[in-house]
Amino acid sequence: MVREVSESCMDSLLTEIVSSYCNRFYVNKPELAARRIEAIGYQVGHQLTERYTIERPRFSDHLEAIKFICKDFWSELFKKQIDNLKTNHRVSFRPQILQLEVAIQTFWLLQGTFVLQDNKFRWLSHMSVDPSVDISGAGQEPFAMSENKSAQATSMHLYFPCGIIRGALSTLGIPCAVSADTSNLPACSFVIRIKV
Amino acid sequence: MIVCIAVVGHQNNPLYIQSFTEADDALKLHHIVHCSLDVVDERVNNPKKSGPMLNETFLGLLYPTENYKVYGYLTNTKVKFILVTTDLDVRDADVRNFFRRFHSAYLDAVSNPFHVPGKKITSKTFAERVTNIVKSVSFHTTG
Numbered sequence: 001m002v003r004e005v006s007e008s009c010m011d012s013l014l015t016e017i018v019s020s021y022c023n024r025f026y027v028n029k030p031e032l033a034a035r036r037i038e039a040i041g042y043q044v045g046h047q048l049t050e051r052y053t054i055e056r057p058r059f060s061d062h063l064e065a066i067k068f069i070c071k072d073f074w075s076e077l078f079k080k081q082i083d084n085l086k087t088n089h090r091v092s093f094r095p096q097i098l099q100l101e102v103a104i105q106t107f108w109l110l111q112g113t114f115v116l117q118d119n120k121f122r123w124l125s126h127m128s129v130d131p132s133v134d135i136s137g138a139g140q141e142p143f144a145m146s147e148n149k150s151a152q153a154t155s156m157h158l159y160f161p162c163g164i165i166r167g168a169l170s171t172l173g174i175p176c177a178v179s180a181d182t183s184n185l186p187a188c189s190f191v192i193r194i195k196v
Numbered sequence: 197m198i199v200c201i202a203v204v205g206h207q208n209n210p211l212y213i214q215s216f217t218e219a220d221d222a223l224k225l226h227h228i229v230h231c232s233l234d235v236v237d238e239r240v241n242n243p244k245k246s247g248p249m250l251n252e253t254f255l256g257l258l259y260p261t262e263n264y265k266v267y268g269y270l271t272n273t274k275v276k277f278i279l280v281t282t283d284l285d286v287r288d289a290d291v292r293n294f295f296r297r298f299h300s301a302y303l304d305a306v307s308n309p310f311h312v313p314g315k316k317i318t319s320k321t322f323a324e325r326v327t328n329i330v331k332s333v334s335f336h337t338t339g
Contacts, residue, residue, distance in 0.1 A: 043309075047306055047307045047313075049272075049273060050273055050306050050307070051303055051307065053271070053273060054299060054300070054303060057272075058272050059272065172273060173206070173273075
């Protein structure tokens with residue numbers, strides 16, 4: 001028996017999470033609020049992954065797990081798949097390391113970064129940013145400020161999905177760090193850095 | 197007859213152990229479960245040449261001791277289910293069926309928002325469901 005929840009309830013809940021944590025629980029401490037929201041996302045991601053991987057055979061490597069996130073996991077959560085996956089993931093090898101700086105750079109490249117791009121992120125699709133900015137001042141300044149404000153407002157809403165992705169990958173045995181980038185709404189990119 | 201069922205987490209931490217015998221050899225059963233973890237690791241890390249067995253969740257008979265048979269099941273999330281039974285003649289399909297039902301009971305227990313991932317499962321509903329599954333599954337093949 002499949003139970004369903006109305007989507008407007010989900011949207012309201014997510015908006016309220018961000019609003020409560022930012023404006024009531026951790027006022028003036030946005031980093032703490034962000035970390036708590038991300039931790040909630042982590043646990044949700046863990047539980048969802050347990051559920052969605054139940055009948056599947058085990059994944060043989062990182063790429064398989066990431067593809068699972070892009071296709072099945074994303075379809076279950078957002079009813080669509082990831083539109084674009086970019087990676088610089090390489091098969092690990094040990095080059096001749098001459099200097100420490102070169103070593104650090106090579107190490108970073110070998111860690112494996114994946115960029116998941118969703119062209120119409122469902123949880124942000126109904127979000128609008130207040131364009132009422134005072135343009136009486138100097139030319140360039142207000143636009144930069146308004147962009148900054150909108151980026152800040154939307155970034156709080158992205159901690160939850162970042163936590164979900166991190167929880168999902170950690171449960172599959174892949175520790176990682178996830179960050180989000182919303183340079184052009186409603187498209188949204190999630191950058192996954194896999195820790196060696 | 198199923199003697200013991202255990203759930204072991206990602207770092208080999210026990211999440212749930214339940215034995216179904218009246219005798220107090222619970223310690224021996226724990227020991228058997230513990231030893232079987234090594235076998236699971238070895239199975240997973242050194243795959244045999246048989247290709248199709250590589251990524252399956254059901255690991256099959258891990259090792260037989262003098263009285264017991266131990267079966268293993270490894271989920272995608274690196275959680276291991278260990279089943280200890282005294283039946284000598286067990287069908288593969290029955291064990292798979294059992295593990296499938298057990299997996300969905302485990303899933304519901306983990307989806308509980310009050311359950312902390314990594315800690316022991318303390319849900320009474322889960323314990324009841326497991327007892328019901330164990331009671332309803334019968335391994336006795338037709339003699």
